[in-house]
Amino acid sequence: MKVRIKIVLKDSVLDPQGQAIQMSLKNQGFSGVNSVRQGKIIDIDLEGNSLEKSRKQIEHMCESLLINPQIETFTIQEKD
Amino acid sequence: MNIGVVIFPGSNCDRDLYRAFQTFSPNKVEFLWHKNPELPKGIDVCAIPGGFSFGDYLRTGAIASRSPIIKAIIEFAHAGGFVLGICNGFQILCECGLLPGALIRNQSTQFICRDQELIICHKDPLFTNLYDKNQKVSFPIAHHDGNYFVDTETHKVLIENDQIAFRYQGKNPNGSVDNIAGIYSHNHRILGLMPHPERRVDPEIGGNDGALFFKSICDGVSN
Numbered sequence: 001m002k003v004r005i006k007i008v009l010k011d012s013v014l015d016p017q018g019q020a021i022q023m024s025l026k027n028q029g030f031s032g033v034n035s036v037r038q039g040k041i042i043d044i045d046l047e048g049n050s051l052e053k054s055r056k057q058i059e060h061m062c063e064s065l066l067i068n069p070q071i072e073t074f075t076i077q078e079k080d
Numbered sequence: 081m082n083i084g085v086v087i088f089p090g091s092n093c094d095r096d097l098y099r100a101f102q103t104f105s106p107n108k109v110e111f112l113w114h115k116n117p118e119l120p121k122g123i124d125v126c127a128i129p130g131g132f133s134f135g136d137y138l139r140t141g142a143i144a145s146r147s148p149i150i151k152a153i154i155e156f157a158h159a160g161g162f163v164l165g166i167c168n169g170f171q172i173l174c175e176c177g178l179l180p181g182a183l184i185r186n187q188s189t190q191f192i193c194r195d196q197e198l199i200i201c202h203k204d205p206l207f208t209n210l211y212d213k214n215q216k217v218s219f220p221i222a223h224h225d226g227n228y229f230v231d232t233e234t235h236k237v238l239i240e241n242d243q244i245a246f247r248y249q250g251k252n253p254n255g256s257v258d259n260i261a262g263i264y265s266h267n268h269r270i271l272g273l274m275p276h277p278e279r280r281v282d283p284e285i286g287g288n289d290g291a292l293f294f295k296s297i298c299d300g301v302s303n
Binding site: 009012013014015016017020064065066068070071 | 138139142146175180181182185186187188189229230231255
């Protein structure tokens with residue numbers, strides 16, 4: 001089973017990289033970009049075939065290493 | 081007094097830190113390898129140096145903060161041991177939960193490497209005893225992720241409990257909350273800071289504003 005974990009900074013945390021991307025888009029002439037937030041994706045190939053059965057384990061992985069709960073949040077989805 | 085300086089793959093300030101302690105204390109300083117699951121007996125201060133542990137992969141300090149020696153340092157800290165983390169060491173201490181908050185990308189998104197004036201915000205009986213409160217010092221900063229973030233509630237606690245160790249003087253170099261450059265744990269036995277006092281212990285290479293920092297620690301623990 002392939003699982004995709006999307007990690008983003010919490011809304012309350014400043015994202016300087018997102019701001020730099022937004023500025024660059026603006027400088028290249030793209031208008032109407034109100035905000036950009038940059039995150040990261042971690043793909044895991046995991047034994048088993050039920051996301052629901054593995055969800056607890058994946059959440060535990062996220063909380064114990066993959067994210068910093070003070071600044072980040074995550075979502076889990078099965079990858080096609 | 082015994083001081084342990086931890087080495088991770090990618091640490092690069094370990095020898096400077098070792099030398100700074102050795103210069104100001106005749107006591108024993110030793111290197112500690114990151115895979116050690118326990119600390120040698122008799123260690124008084126554990127110091128985590130700057131660098132790019134594990135290549136800054138995932139998040140700065142994230143992988144180092146889950147290493148065997150950090151588990152031992154957490155136990156050591158919970159038993160009242162003194163812990164110091166400089167730059168990447170500060171990031172590791174935040175990542176492992178010994179200090180509140182997190183170090184995120186500099187507001188400018190640039191790596192910054194230059195001298196920085198700081199204010200000593202708290203005269204600590206161990207770490208900054210030989211400085212005056214509000215004294216200005218100049219230490220180098222060299223980081224990409226030194227932007228200290230902490231939520232509003234915890235920030236209030238840091239102020240109330242006098243846990244802010246150093247603030248940047250003048251223009252904030254990285255966007256950190258409240259110009260914070262370094263903080264103490266609740267019991268003031270753990271200190272993390274982004275600037276590098278170990279690079280200011282010799283007048284021949286840039287100044288010695290950091291000398292009193294190491295002398296304070298060595299004198300403090302010996303007494």
